Amino acid sequence: MHLACFGALFVHFNWWLVLALALSYTVRMFGVTAGYHRYFSHRSYKLGRVPQFLLAFLAQTSAQKGVLWWASHHRDHHRHSDSEQDAHSPKQHGFWHSHVGWILSTAHTGYDGANIKDFSAFPELRFLSKHHWICPWLLGVFAFKMGQWMGVGGLAGLMWIFLLPTVLLWHGTFTINSLCHVWGSRRFETTDTSRNNAILAFLTLGEGWHNNHHAYQASCRQGLRWWEFDPTYYALRMLGWLRIVRDIRRYPKGFGQASSQA
Incomplete structure (x- = not known):
């Protein structure tokens, strides 16, 4: 997949494709942050x-x-954060393993069904999870067709709407496992090495406030202060106004006021 990205040098280019890349990245990053993380992992809203x-x-x-x-x-990561049982702890396993090596390892191809019984109860989610390749494959077909519709060719559409933003998504997500445990500030003295990082928060729609999150993982909001950029939370609030999202969980009143910056 990474090598395929060099194909961008040989397909059509225009600034509309760059915009399409940014849109594909942002919408799907929202799927990761609001979906995989804040909803399915932490149930921070309904x-x-x-x-x-x-x-x-x-x-x-x-x-x-x-x-x-x-x-x-x-969920295993939070249960065993930065211990030997944490699959992607840079403290225990090194930076590159925590960034990408763990997800490529055959040791982690399965998962513990006992700690995801709440969502395993839905047959449609079991189907999606078992056949997870269907979703990116369909997006790839859509990207190819979009390239044809835009008049830049199917390969250009596949490259700029699917391949390039997918690789960027991978590394954006993986930086939270790796960089956000080695680079940044610590508002809370948690038992792990989690950090807050404004740059990574910008790139991941708010996930970079990782120390805040480890201090109180039940909160849908990860930016604790008004200036801590958290667009995933803002979008979920808007969906709440539309009554698509409900029961959004937040930090308790006064949470973090007595903490000190490190």
């Missing part, structure tokens, strides 16, 4: 069954395996 399915489908277009696999492993 959805009806149809929007739940659509959010799982959107998240899986990121090609980061199935929704049950992702959420189960993430």
Whole structure:
């Protein structure tokens, strides 16, 4: 997939394709952050069954395996954060393993179904998770057809709407596992090495406030202060106004006021 990205040098280019790349990245990053992470892993808000399915489908277009696999492993991460049992701890396993090596390892192809029983109860989610390749494959077909419709050719559409933003999505997501445990500030003295990082928060729609999140993982909002950019939360608030999302969980009143910056 990474090598295929060099194909961008040999296909049609225009600035509309760059805009399409940015849109593809942003919408699917929302699927990862609002879906895989804040909903399926932490249940920080509630959805009806149809929007739940659509959010799982959107998240899986990121090609980061199935929704049950992702959420189960993430729950394990919080249960064992930065211990030997944490699959992607840079403290325990080194930076590159925590960034990408763990997801490529055959040791983590399965998942613990016991800690994802809540969402395993839905047959449509079991189907999606088992056949997780369907979602990115369909997006790839759509990207190819969009390229043809835009008049730039199917390969250019595939490259700029699917391949390039998918690789960027991977590394954007993976930086939270790796960089956000080695680079940044610590507002809270948690038992792990989590950090807050404004740059990564910008690139991942708010996920970079990782120390905040580890201090109180139940909150849908990860930016604790008004200036801590968290567009995933803002979008979920708007969906709440439309009554698509409900029961959004937040930090308790006064949370973090007595904490000190490190």
